[in-house]
Amino acid sequence: MQQEQVQRIINKARQECGSHGMRLTDKRGKVLEVLLQSDAPLSAYDVIDEYKQKFTESLSAMSVYRMLDFLLQNNLVHKLETTNQYLACSHITCEHEHEIPQFLICDQCHTVKELGLRKSLIKELKTSIEKTGFALSGQQLELRGLCQQCQGGVKN
Numbered sequence: 001m002q003q004e005q006v007q008r009i010i011n012k013a014r015q016e017c018g019s020h021g022m023r024l025t026d027k028r029g030k031v032l033e034v035l036l037q038s039d040a041p042l043s044a045y046d047v048i049d050e051y052k053q054k055f056t057e058s059l060s061a062m063s064v065y066r067m068l069d070f071l072l073q074n075n076l077v078h079k080l081e082t083t084n085q086y087l088a089c090s091h092i093t094c095e096h097e098h099e100i101p102q103f104l105i106c107d108q109c110h111t112v113k114e115l116g117l118r119k120s121l122i123k124e125l126k127t128s129i130e131k132t133g134f135a136l137s138g139q140q141l142e143l144r145g146l147c148q149q150c151q152g153g154v155k156n
């Protein structure tokens with residue numbers, strides 16, 4: 001992603017946070033920047049490494065987790081529960097309401113596509129799962145496969 005675009009997204013995120021009485025501090029913005037510039041999702045420790053390389057500053061694990069939590073709560077970042085990795089939301093500059101995010105994870109290049117599914121579809125899925133007596137702890141789907149590029153650029 002180009003630096004210009006990254007800055008635009010961060011500015012928008014800062015503005016959004018401000019309108020909710022939250023503050024996207026310089027450091028939180030930089031953590032978001034690290035995630036925006038990564039093609040693949042990152043673990044908290046990857047974030048620390050990238051941050052250090054980019055901004056020549058070391059962060060403690062605790063402060064990174066705190067900043068990631070802030071970003072998660074504000075829907076600027078999502079967490080993949082299956083891998084404990086983080087990725088920037090792809091809808092930060094969108095005006096529409098954020099949907100329950102679903103993720104398509106490529107097994108080969110590890111890129112992740114965020115997909116919003118219709119609420120009715122999620123509800124239907126949830127209902128049929130709950131009919132089995134299973135209690136869901138979350139509604140996030142993480143599906144694995146091959147992205148279009150890794151399939152050899154086959155167009156649909």
Ligand SMILES: [Zn+2]
Binds near residue numbers: 090091098101114
């Ligand atoms: Zn999102």
Ligand SMILES: [Zn+2]
Binds near residue numbers: 090091094095096
């Ligand atoms: Zn969007």
Ligand SMILES: [Zn+2]
Binds near residue numbers: 108146147150
């Ligand atoms: Zn791929």
